[in-house]
Amino acid sequence: MLALPLIGNNLSVIGMQFADTVMAGQLGPRDLAALAVGVGFYHLFLLIGLGMLMAVSPSVAHAYGANDTRDVTRYCRQAWWVALALAVVLVIGLLQVGRVLPALGISPEILPTAVGYVHAMTWGMPALMAFFALRFTSEGLGRTRPIMYFGFLGLTANVIGNWIFMYGKFGMPQLGAVGCGVATSISEWLMFFAMFAYMRRQRGYREFDFFARIDRPDPRVLRELVRIGGPIAGSVLAEGGLFVCAALMIGGMGATLTAGHQIALNYASFMFMVPLAISSATTIHVGHTLGRGDQERGRFAGLLGIVMCATVMALSAIGIVVFNDGIASLYTRDPAVREIAAGLLLMAAIFQLSDGVQVGASGALRGFKDTAVPMTMCIFSYWVVGFPLAYIFGVRQGGGPLYVWIGFIAGLTVSAVLLVSRYLYVSRRSLPASAVGLGVS
Numbered sequence: 456m457l458a459l460p461l462i463g464n465n466l467s468v469i470g471m472q473f474a475d476t477v478m479a480g481q482l483g484p485r486d487l488a489a490l491a492v493g494v495g496f497y498h499l500f501l502l503i504g505l506g507m508l509m510a511v512s513p514s515v516a517h518a519y520g521a522n523d524t525r526d527v528t529r530y531c532r533q534a535w536w537v538a539l540a541l542a543v544v545l546v547i548g549l550l551q552v553g554r555v556l557p558a559l560g561i562s563p564e565i566l567p568t569a570v571g572y573v574h575a576m577t578w579g580m581p582a583l584m585a586f587f588a589l590r591f592t593s594e595g596l597g598r599t600r601p602i603m604y605f606g607f608l609g610l611t612a613n614v615i616g617n618w619i620f621m622y623g624k625f626g627m628p629q630l631g632a633v634g635c636g637v638a639t640s641i642s643e644w645l646m647f648f649a650m651f652a653y654m655r656r657q658r659g660y661r662e663f664d665f666f667a668r669i670d671r672p673d674p675r676v677l678r679e680l681v682r683i684g685g686p687i688a689g690s691v692l693a694e695g696g697l698f699v700c701a702a703l704m705i706g707g708m709g710a711t712l713t714a715g716h717q718i719a720l721n722y723a724s725f726m727f728m729v730p731l732a733i734s735s736a737t738t739i740h741v742g743h744t745l746g747r748g749d750q751e752r753g754r755f756a757g758l759l760g761i762v763m764c765a766t767v768m769a770l771s772a773i774g775i776v777v778f779n780d781g782i783a784s785l786y787t788r789d790p791a792v793r794e795i796a797a798g799l800l801l802m803a804a805i806f807q808l809s810d811g812v813q814v815g816a817s818g819a820l821r822g823f824k825d826t827a828v829p830m831t832m833c834i835f836s837y838w839v840v841g842f843p844l845a846y847i848f849g850v851r852q853g854g855g856p857l858y859v860w861i862g863f864i865a866g867l868t869v870s871a872v873l874l875v876s877r878y879l880y881v882s883r884r885s886l887p888a889s890a891v892g893l894g895v896s
Contacts, residue, residue, distance in 0.1 A: 460603035461594070461735050465728035467606030469721075471613040471642065475635040476721045478617050480714070480787040486632040487787070488710040489568035491717035492561055493552075493636070495702030496569070497576050500548050502695040504541045504580070506688025508534060508587040510680045512735065513742045513821050515595025520746020527596070528663045532670040533677055534588040537684070542581035549577040559703055565710060568632050575636025579643035586647040589654055592665070597739055601653050605646045612642040686826035690817065693833040697841050697866055701859050704850050715795025716856050718786040723803040726771040730764035730811045734818030737761075741822025754882035757819030761812060761875065768811025775804035795856065802860040809867040816874035825881045832873040841866020 472494065479490045511534045518526035552573040556566055590602050616638025623629030630637060654660045698720065705716045737760025744753040775782065783796035820829050845862025848854045 460599040461732035462729050463603035464599075464606035465732045466725070467603070467610040469725045469728045470610045471639060472721055473725055474610070474614045474617055475632075475639070476717060477786055478621055479632045479635060480718070480792075482621070482631055484710040484714045484787075484789055484792055485565055486568060487717055487792075488562070488713035489565040490572060490632045490635060491702050491705075491713050491720075492556065492565060493569040493572035493576070493632070494717075495699040496552055496556065497549065497573050498695055499692070499699050500545045500580070501583070502692045503688050504538075504545055504584050505587060506691040507537060507541055507681070507684040508584065508591055509687045509691075509821070510682075510684030510826075511588065511591035512595040513738050513824055514680065514683065515592055516597075516739050516742025516822070517746040517824070519596050520743035524662060527592075528665060529670070529673065529676055530595075530680070531588070531592040531663070531665050533673055533680060534592065535585070535669070536672050536677065537680055538584040538588040542584045545580050545584070546577055549573055549580065561703070562709060562713075565713070571630075571633040572636040575633055576639060579640030582640075582644040582647040586643065586650055589647075589650045593650075593654065593660075594735060594739060595742070597743065598659060599736070599739075601650065601657075605649050605653070608649055609642040609646040612645050613638050616641050683821075683824055683826050686830035687821065689830040690826070690833040693830070693837045694813075694866075694870070697837040697845070697863065700842065701845055701849075701863070704846065704859060705856050708855065711789075711791050712795060712856055714787065714789070714792045716799060716859075718783060718792065718796035719799035719803055719860075721786075722775075722782055722800060723807070726768070726775075726807070727810060727814070729767050729771075730814050733760055733763050733767065734814045737764075737815065737818040738821040741819060742824075745822065753822065757822060757878060757882055760819050761815035761878070764811040764815030764818075765808060766811075768807040771811075772804040772807035775800050775807070779804070799856055799860055802857065802864065806860075806864040806867045809864070809871040812871040813867060813874050816871070816878045819878050820874065820881065823881050825877070829874055829877055832877060833870055836870035836873060837866040840869050 475490060475494075476487065479486045511530055514530045515527050518524075518530065553570050556569060561569065586605075593599070593602060617635055619625055619627050620630050620634030620637045621632070622634075655666050702713070702716065702720070705713050737757060740756045740760070741753045744756055779800040780793075780797045782800055783793045786796065787793055817829060820826065841862045843862075844865050845859040848861065849856065849859030852858070
């Protein structure tokens with residue numbers, strides 16, 4: 456039951472990107488390619504903030520499992536300070552897009568629109584960081600349904616905003632792909648205010664008194680959140696950064712190839728939202744169980760989460776193989792773009808299983824608050840294995856997007872193997888000697 460609302464929320468979040476991609480695709484390959492590059496640059500910064508604040512969920516879950524109300528409140532209030540610091544740093548970084556993208560050799564035909572999109576998205580970043588602080592607090596408590604409600608609210612607002620700002624409705628200027636960024640930023644502020652009002656008024660949160668006052672920064676709690684969240688940010692940035700760099704590499708290959716890549720990646724990301732939600736639910740369940748001191752059940756919960764993630768992605772891969780051309784047709788009418796997207800979707804089907812296993816193992820490890828070693832494993836998998844293969848064969852050897860995606864497959868597969876091995880070791884080590892002696896595995 457924990458996972459179902461999170462699946463709804465994640466599908467709403469990726470639904471915003473799906474709507475952006477489909478609606479930009481109707482404007483032509485240039486706008487779609489500019490969106491792909493802009494999204495890629497923006498996500499580098501988003502992943503840092505997301506990863507840092509994901510530390511709130513397992514921390515709150517452990518405290519809640521141990522019936523420690525005071526610590527639950529403390530983690531939420533200190534998360535506000537983390538969110539504020541992140542917002543300042545990330546906004547400053549995003550505003551450098553006009554200097555960075557030209558230096559990366561992005562095609563001049565898509566550069567102005569990509570920069571404008573990132574500038575529009577930047578102003579929603581503070582709201583998104585504040586929303587994450589509240590979201591992961593509620594998630595750690597196992598109260599995931601409101602997260603789904605406000606995800607749907609954001610999706611609805613985003614689609615309406617796209618229609619208004621992209622196409623110039625109700626007297627607004629016709630902004631094209633830049634309008635996607637404007638609509639998304641407005642949606643993020645709406646989601647934050649709605650979540651804030653809900654948690655402030657709902658009876659289920661009153662025992663924690665989250666908003667009675669603003670606490671001063673607590674170095675001990677902040678250090679703990681950074682100790683857990685820093686490696687999580689490193690892990691998600693290592694994986695997400697590989698995909699972002701791929702978008703930037705392909706961005707120099709022309710609008711048609713970039714547009715096809717964006718379609719395939721957007722659909723793969725859409726399907727990834729289901730195991731990602733299961734992974735988050737696994738973190739919560741493992742954290743609650745370990746907070747109660749039940750190590751054996753905690754280990755089983757993690758293993759079950761990994762199996763569920765792998766199963767979902769295996770089914771997704773089958774669907775892509777069967778319907779890849781139809782999926783590409785949903786996004787664009789351009790035959791050249793559609794052909795490229797359909798070919799890359801077949802590559803996405805190959806890495807789906809590895810992607811499901813690695814995200815399930817990551818969630819299970821976060822439940823054990825084990826994040827530092829997994830980060831090094833992710834960095835190795837994606838940047839020592841995946842990125843060199845993508846760059847050498849896709850760019851230097853001229854293989855194009857197909858060979859860039861082979862780098863994805865290699866990195867995700869190595870990551871899956873390493874993270875599952877790490878989980879088996881960490882969870883077994885936490886068992887009492889009697890359980891190990893009985894052959895619990």
